[in-house]
Amino acid sequence: MGTVDLIVRSIDVGFRNTKLVVAADERRIECEVFPSVAPTANGRNLSEALGRNRNTVTVTVEGIEYEVGSDALLAEKPTPTQTMGSDFCLTSEYLALVRGALHRMQVDIIDLLVVGLPVSTFQLRKAELVRRLQGCHPVGAGRVVDVREVKVLAQPHGALIDYALSTGRMDAVRNQRSLIIDCGGRTFDFIVTQAFKVYERRSDDTKRGMYDVLHVLATEIGRALRTEFTDYDKLDLALRTGTQPLIFGRPYDLEPHLKAARKIPEEAVSYLRRYVEDGSDIDDIILSGGSAFFFRGAICAAFPHHVIHELPDALYANVRGFQQFGMQKLTQAWRRSATAPAPTAA
């Protein structure tokens, strides 16, 4: 019996980073990330003049060219101006980020594209986003990618699927109530599920993310040094690696400002507690998202009786879950067609 190769790919466009799957099979999912900034391309590329191309691609959306990719911050103004409203997924910048991700995937046809939305905008924007992403996309360098079908999931649902499948706890998840927390760049999303079904009234997001943590730190540093400090990425890297960032060329001790910065996770968790209280009816708490490392402490303090399951490579947990969902969905659809040749979803 012959086989048919079906291409499934996934993208998780966050307010801070865009995560995507570039290759996948049953045992391996390969992910990439680039910053969620899409400055308009102005043709001026100093790196190129110096003999090195920026690792970006120029994509066109509604007649305007945007530069997207790993080095897009080099083309961005000193203070990146990300769009952060609830209609982010309807903006030209969002579509530019998706097209930049499609470019990275190196395929011409995608049978199923799985993407995510924050909890608060999921029901509101799901249908519009499907319409927007289905069809042909110019992805730069003269290439076009044909996206045949689109599925949209709530972002934390991806983490739950990844947790259930990759830890071998599928049966446990099916029989328990879970709280999935997605600590993102700009939002703190959470869903409560019974098996995979979402309790909508106990699921929400709040605008408390790593961006807000960095903003507090930058403001505090600016006040202390009497300057306008805006290098959020330098602070982000310092927090993740436990090092002191160089400011004016000298190592700067962040410790005096961390108390103020930790207020952000505390506020986010206070908001969450309004929905789940002490979590006495929650069996499992699953932590995902690229900012999980900074929010972990506040979450552990708020739920001292629970074991907090932090997913490995938490930054990619959502997109890994989307990919596994998509691959199994397509395989299931083909299995139902008894006469069709066996598919290979990848």
Add this chain to the structure above:
Amino acid sequence: MANRRPSAEAVVRVNFQVAVSVNPLLASDLKRFTLGRSRHARLLALAMIGLMSERTKLDSGSSLPNLAEAGKANAQVNANRANARLADRDFAEIGE
């Protein structure tokens, strides 16, 4: 000659108790041993395994995604993945 006690810098002193109700798994493991000295040795072994496991996890970057290396491929290999399957009911609940 008087016994020479180790200096404060050379040892880390921990007075350890574990409540069965809080940590039933650890408590039942330690209760297998009747001597305090054996429990101490077992606890030390478990702590070292935990520490090394945590270090391995951190070194592989699993808990600390390094955004300085944004764009670099990140491969995930997991044997569980090949066996686990979403069922029709799961797809329905996810919102199909």
